[in-house]
Every structure is written in structure tokens, then in C-alpha cells.
Amino acid sequence: MQDTGTIAARLIPTLEPLQDIIASKPWRVVPSSFISTDPNLRALPLPMDWQWPSLAEILAAFEVHTLILQQPGFWQVEPFAFYAARQSSIPVCNIEPQNYPLDRAAIRFAETDGMLAEASEAAAIADYLSVNNVTPLRAWILIHPADTPTWETPAPLVRAGTQVAHEVHLVPGVPLLTQCSHLIKTGVPRFHRSNIFIWNNNLTTPTVTAAASLPFALTNFALPFSLTDQDTCACGERIVHRV
Numbered sequence: 001m002q003d004t005g006t007i008a009a010r011l012i013p014t015l016e017p018l019q020d021i022i023a024s025k026p027w028r029v030v031p032s033s034f035i036s037t038d039p040n041l042r043a044l045p046l047p048m049d050w051q052w053p054s055l056a057e058i059l060a061a062f063e064v065h066t067l068i069l070q071q072p073g074f075w076q077v078e079p080f081a082f083y084a085a086r087q088s089s090i091p092v093c094n095i096e097p098q099n100y101p102l103d104r105a106a107i108r109f110a111e112t113d114g115m116l117a118e119a120s121e122a123a124a125i126a127d128y129l130s131v132n133n134v135t136p137l138r139a140w141i142l143i144h145p146a147d148t149p150t151w152e153t154p155a156p157l158v159r160a161g162t163q164v165a166h167e168v169h170l171v172p173g174v175p176l177l178t179q180c181s182h183l184i185k186t187g188v189p190r191f192h193r194s195n196i197f198i199w200n201n202n203l204t205t206p207t208v209t210a211a212a213s214l215p216f217a218l219t220n221f222a223l224p225f226s227l228t229d230q231d232t233c234a235c236g237e238r239i240v241h242r243v
Contacts, residue, residue: 008038008040010221027047030076034072034172044171045214047212052083052084054194058184064090064114067116068106069094070116070125071117071143075172103134104129107135113138118144119142122140123154126157127156130160136160136162138162138163140157142154143169143172145169146170153166166189174196176196176223177191190239190240193238197211207222225242228240228242
């Protein structure tokens with residue numbers, strides 16, 4: 001595996017020159033780190049029309065009726081999630097992390113059946129629901145930060161036998177690795193490379209160049225993991241998974 005330091009730290013040279021002008025620009029902003037106390041965290045600008053189409057595909061594939069969005073507010077991904085859910089007319093219940101009693105209430109009284117959460121938070125939520133004898137959620141969407149050591153399905157979700165979809169994000173709201181409807185149904189963390197980026201040809205030491213219209217240049221950015229090519233998916237795209 002590559003040892004290239006945290007993504008937030010390596011984004012500093014790119015993002016630091018933008019910090020003083022972001023407020024005057026017509027951009028959306030997400031953090032460059034998933035951790036609020038990260039000293040390397042900077043504001044990362046995105047176009048105003050930025051969307052999350054891979055989430056819309058997951059919600060449609062799972063046929064979610066009501067979705068709990070349980071992610072830190074400072075991630076600033078709510079607009080992207082709400083727009084994706086709106087495409088399938090799915091109501092969204094926005095709950096702050098660690099407010100598990102409100103999760104229980106939403107499931108019992110609002111017939112909520114889907115959860116979108118960071119993977120480690122999802123494990124804690126699932127444990128809480130199990131201990132409190134709450135009917136298991138039917139579908140989970142897990143967000144894995146790209147520089148976490150593993151992207152596995154948390155054990156409580158494996159035990160529950162629930163549907164699980166996975167995404168790996170460079171920063172909150174910017175997917176690096178996604179799942180189509182075919183991969184979603186497997187419940188296994190196998191992925192397609194996001195077309196937001198142009199990937200180099202070396203999966204052992206992958207780099208990405210931004211293909212989307214971002215407000216900053218991102219060229220041959222080294223990623224802190226290695227992948228291996230597995231097979232061709234039924235959708236026609238190549239399948240990769242983490243080494």
C-alpha cells in the first residue's frame with residue numbers, strides 16, 4: 001500500500017491559496033477532511049451545480065422509502081443528498097451523529113428504512129438498534145474515507161443480513177469509488193472507479209486527475225491505497241477492489 005500521508009495534508013498546497021477568495025466566489029464548499037479537529041482541514045470548493053448521481057442510483061436500486069442522513073453537519077453534503085433523494089421522491093430525515101434515540105424514533109414512527117452514514121458510525125448505530133430491539137433497517141449506504149485502513153462491511157451489519165452499499169470518498173461528497181446497481185446487490189465492497197476523475201493505469205499506485213469542472217487543478221494526485229482489477233461487471237465497467 002502506498003504511504004503518501006493523509007489526503008487533507010496533501011491537499012493543503014492546492015487549497016491554501018483559495019481560502020481567502022472562497023467567500024467571494026459562487027462555489028459550494030466541503031471540508032478537505034472527514035475529521036473536524038484535523039489541523040490540515042481546509043475548505044474545498046465545488047461548483048454550485050455539484051451533484052451526487054451515484055447516491056441517486058443506490059437509492060433507486062434499494063427502493064428506499066425514507067432515508068436517514070446521519071453525517072456530521074460540517075461535511076456540508078446535505079444539499080447533494082437531498083437532491084439525489086428527490087429524484088426518487090424519497091423523504092430525508094437529517095439526524096446528527098450519535099443521536100441514536102432519534103434514529104430509533106424515526107424507524108418506529110416514520111417508517112424509515114434506509115441509512116446513510118460513515119462506516120464506523122454505522123456500526124455503532126446498528127449495535128444500538130440491535131440492543132434496543134429495533135426492527136433492522138432494510139438498507140444501509142456506507143461512506144468510507146479514502147485514507148481509512150479498510151472499507152469492510154461492519155460486523156453488526158453482516159450479522160443483520162441487511163442490504164449494504166459502499167462508496168469511497170476523496171473528501172465528503174466527492175466519490176472516488178462507486179457501485180452500480182449490479183455491485184450494490186452483492187453487498188460486497190467492490191467498486192467502479194468514479195468518472196469524476198481520470199485514473200492512471202497503475203492500480204498498485206493509483207493517481208487521479210480531475211475530469212470534472214472543479215474550481216482548482218488536481219493532477220496526478222496520489223491515492224493512499226492499492227487496488228486490483230477483478231472482472232468486468234454486468235454494466236460493462238471494470239470491477240476493482242482494495243488489496
